[in-house]
């Protein structure tokens with residue numbers, strides 16, 4: 001995955017609360033076979049409105065999304081994270097996220113920034129006209145107007161995002177331990193080690 | 201090791217699979233069995249390819265298509281494969297057919313007699329084993345807990361993670377015991393037990409927990425019945441369900457294609473016996489249920505927690521203490537087209553679906569056929585289908601003549617798959633119509649846009665087919681005598 005350090009640009013002042021993953025990507029997009037192209041289905045219902053933010057000249061392709069409480073609730077579909085990625089979004093700022101969504105976002109290298117509602121309100125205002133700057137190392141969101149909002153992030157997640165490490169890559173660094181475990185299982189519980197190999 | 205602290209079944213299985221533990225409490229957990237289907241795997245295989253990674257243990261992985269497959273004939277009279285009309289479904293199915301064999305993964309194709317719903321196929325093939333950790337990119341993976349496996353659903357990134365590393369990074373769950381005491385009354389099945397439990401705990405009642413189902417009622421269930429109970433652990437919010445393996449479990453597993461044999465078998469049984477929760481072990485939470493309270497059950501709303509005995513009446517939204525539940529109940533009743541005070545047995549159905557990983561095993565079909573034998577579906581039931589859980593279940597049912605019972609009663613006898621459980625294939629309930637369904641989710645639109653689902657047991661679904669209304673199967677059984 002691409003390492004994340006700073007994210008700069010216009011932020012989509014979306015602001016809506018309780019955005020569920022059905023809104024982010026409707027169920028009929030679940031029949032695809034790739035992660036790509038999901039951006040077309042992102043916020044499909046909202047984007048039927050020709051005046052929507054996502055397709056406006058100002059915000060199309062913006063790397064940051066600002067949302068309300070409980071972003072990403074509902075179905076656990078990972079397609080929601082893929083849809084945002086494909087739309088070009090690298091960070092979502094909200095007062096809170098559903099656990100499953102923030103896990104899925106993290107696994108795909110999307111930064112989720114939790115800030116209190118007052119900060120969100122101010123950023124929504126700035127976002128109308130000016131860019132927003134996120135610094136993951138410093139754990140801050142700043143604006144061209146001297147606003148500075150600090151945010152918390154799990155140190156492990158921060159490390160993974162900053163070094164572009166995906167979870168698979170990290171676990172693969174533990175291959176020796178996994179191999180040693182497998183050797184122990186072959187010894188102690190050989191029946192678990194055999195799988196589909198037992199039948200001809 | 202002597203004088204260890206007493207542990208639960210869950211803790212024993214977890215401990216036996218911990219590769220290592222990080223300081224923050226996250227464990228690297230080894231996965232013994234990985235089931236793969238067409239919907240949640242294509243992006244995982246794509247991710248592996250993009251990163252130049254390999255499947256670590258194709259021999260611990262089994263692939264089978266189920267969600268998208270049409271349940272109509274798969275071969276023409278000349279034995280040629282029939283095409284799949286929906287291009288997106290066809291593409292997903294084709295991707296699995298290529299991806300699995302390319303990675304060296306055993307693939308059970310659409311026309312193989314062993315094909316079926318992943319959660320039916322795993323235990324049936326002896327691929328799912330007691331004490332094993334089992335995952336699948338599907339939330340009803342908890343089903344395999346019925347034979348004493350620690351089984352849970354995962355997302356697509358996790359599917360990729362398991363394919364590449366055969367492990368998952370996880371934190372330990374809390375434990376809950378749900379003990380069902382007493383004895384089930386006549387006409388009350390495993391499905392009624394789990395619907396009742398879901399009603400008692402609520403849809404989020406098990407959140408953060410792995411539930412072990414215990415007590416004489418659970419012990420008395422067949423393995424098929426236990427799979428039905430564990431299948432719906434997710435519907436009361438649990439990460440997984442577990443039922444301790446016993447002699448019934450061993451008899452069920454023995455002799456299946458991928459089951460251990462010879463010395464391996466003896467070692468396996470010895471280990472499985474050691475997994476039972478130790479006397480003195482404690483659970484974070486214990487819930488006791490009296491079987492005398494469990495009637496043939498049915499859902500009235502759009503959450504699986506909206507459960508009533510078939511003798512019940514639709515509740516008024518104001519009867520719920522929680523204001524958000526009142527609001528949800530109002531929306532549910534509106535969607536379902538029902539009125540408070542209406543008797544469940546007055547609700548007419550136009551569709552009947554007997555199938556899904558909850559209730560499509562041979563015993564389920566026998567229970568439905570026992571009610572339908574010598575009877576006919578009611579005129580107002582427009583569409584009634586029976587979808588066996590696998591080709592092997594279908595074959596067994598045909599050996600027993602159950603297919604004839606269904607067909608003579610006016611029901612359709614289909615090819616195996618998920619079908620109208622989630623309506624990803626062409627089997628859908630039309631908008632505004634009602635369905636008595638043996639599946640596990642009554643969510644808005646689950647069986648098709650605008651479809652209204654009532655979750656019931658196979659015998660109750662059959663009874664509804666006969667009368668054209670939700671019906672107390674116990675009364676129908678009396679008529680028979």
Ligand code: SF4
Pocket residue numbers: 266267317318319338340556557558617618621622639640
């Ligand atoms: S039958 Fe239904 S619940 Fe079971 S795996 Fe298929 S879609 Fe999921």
